[in-house]
Amino acid sequence: MVEFQTPHLDAVFHALSDPTRRAMLHRLSNGEHTVSELATPFNMSLAGASKHIRVLESAGLVRRNVRGRTHICELQAARLAEAQEWLRHYERFWTTRLDDLEKLLRDEDRTSAGAIGPTPTKPAKP
């Protein structure tokens, strides 16, 4: 079953279920940041930010590198690929919907093109 191939998904989806943590990942997608840089836009204490970062670390989404007294956070995107792979199974549901919508619009176009087409010429009077 699909589930057994994705042992990290509980932690990954849990980490993604919080808007602060998603915003932190978004910032890290633009490059490394220190813990205090990540805390700043949320007007958050270092302890509060650290708690969120620990959740991201334990889900394998962030690596914390210690350089002297500074903790630098780096995005680890591989586990996000696993999450996307899981979601890919459901893709057919929305692509089917889009295909249906496209067909519907095409049919409508064809119908309305018929309606505004040249009016049939009257047979010439004898």
Added chain:
Amino acid sequence: MVEFQTPHLDAVFHALSDPTRRAMLHRLSNGEHTVSELATPFNMSLAGASKHIRVLESAGLVRRNVRGRTHICELQAARLAEAQEWLRHYERFWTTRLDDLEKLLRDEDRTSAGAIGPTPTKPAKP
């Protein structure tokens, strides 16, 4: 910011963070099921299954249709599309890695092709 366009993501990712709920979605991807059908493979009480289904419903991932005394559950995949859309922003990280890997393998192929190529011909003795 990306976050403001995805107000449902907290609930969706929270719903996906549990393996039982992911397995329920997987079963629903093959068609509608009653609550008791969804409960059976997990050896779970109806109350326990209902609790999970309520989480899926409140995330907009499942619709429960009541037909007489039977509750039929149906997958609602649109919110999964939102989750996938959110993840798409990070795609470049793993596709870049794959591109790097492909380049590395191609370079290695080229090097080893050179190594096993025809040995240089010795200059004819005078």
